[in-house]
Amino acid sequence: MNKRIVLFDIDHTIFNTSAYAANIGKILSSFVEGDAREFEVGARVTWTQIHKQFGYFSPGVYISLLFDEFSFTRSEEELQKAIVDEKMLASCLYPEVKEAFITFSKHHEIEIGVFSSGDLEFQRQKVKAISRFLHPSHMHIFVKKTEELDSIFRQYDRANIYVVDDLLKVLHQVKIHDKSIQTVWMKRGKWLQTQEKPEGFMADFEVESVKEVVGIVAGEEN
Ligand SMILES: [Mg+2]
Numbered sequence: 001m002n003k004r005i006v007l008f009d010i011d012h013t014i015f016n017t018s019a020y021a022a023n024i025g026k027i028l029s030s031f032v033e034g035d036a037r038e039f040e041v042g043a044r045v046t047w048t049q050i051h052k053q054f055g056y057f058s059p060g061v062y063i064s065l066l067f068d069e070f071s072f073t074r075s076e077e078e079l080q081k082a083i084v085d086e087k088m089l090a091s092c093l094y095p096e097v098k099e100a101f102i103t104f105s106k107h108h109e110i111e112i113g114v115f116s117s118g119d120l121e122f123q124r125q126k127v128k129a130i131s132r133f134l135h136p137s138h139m140h141i142f143v144k145k146t147e148e149l150d151s152i153f154r155q156y157d158r159a160n161i162y163v164v165d166d167l168l169k170v171l172h173q174v175k176i177h178d179k180s181i182q183t184v185w186m187k188r189g190k191w192l193q194t195q196e197k198p199e200g201f202m203a204d205f206e207v208e209s210v211k212e213v214v215g216i217v218a219g220e221e222n
Pocket of ligand 1: 009010011012013165166167
């Protein structure tokens with residue numbers, strides 16, 4: 001049987017980024033001195049500012065900016081560690097992900113990897129708990145992934161690739177790049193309702209969990 005490769009987006013596809021934001025909000029407000037409400041508002045502004053400025057979230061920059069603005073009962077280093085804590089990050093993976101990846105690993109004709117935008121180190125930390133399932137040659141993390149389509153997909157026989165993402169505009173660009181790539185829309189996460197819907201575009205598959213992706217790629221019953 002032909003080898004198949006499944007590339008997963010991270011944020012809102014396999015990683016619950018909203019849960020992560022809530023977690024670090026709680027962690028940091030427990031260490032802030034002064035008014036917690038005021039901190040919450042300030043932290044949200046800083047979060048948005050970083051996304052605007054870099055296009056993605058950087059834990060190091062975030063803590064450093066918050067440190068300029070607020071006083072904490074912990075050092076900058078301790079706070080940085082706390083917001084990339086391995087166990088906490090693992091708890092933000094959607095609950096079915098690990099089991100679904102175990103199922104994938106039993107199919108030797110299928111390899112899985114990542115196709116993600118963002119800070120390389122931080123994105124790697126998010127998937128550390130499931131990294132043993134991810135094939136090292138299929139780890140594609142870039143500041144802006146849709147600018148790298150050519151360099152990424154050039155190395156593959158594209159007829160056997162599945163790209164899974166919560167954003168239709170990403171899947172649309174992948175499809176424009178090469179229509180033999182199978183697009184899978186993960187219908188969940190923060191942008192489910194508010195995202196831009198490219199006119200006339202429909203993903204090849206629509207799913208609500210990684211378990212369903214196993215069903216599609218491996219032909220297994222859900
Ligand atoms: Mg995403």
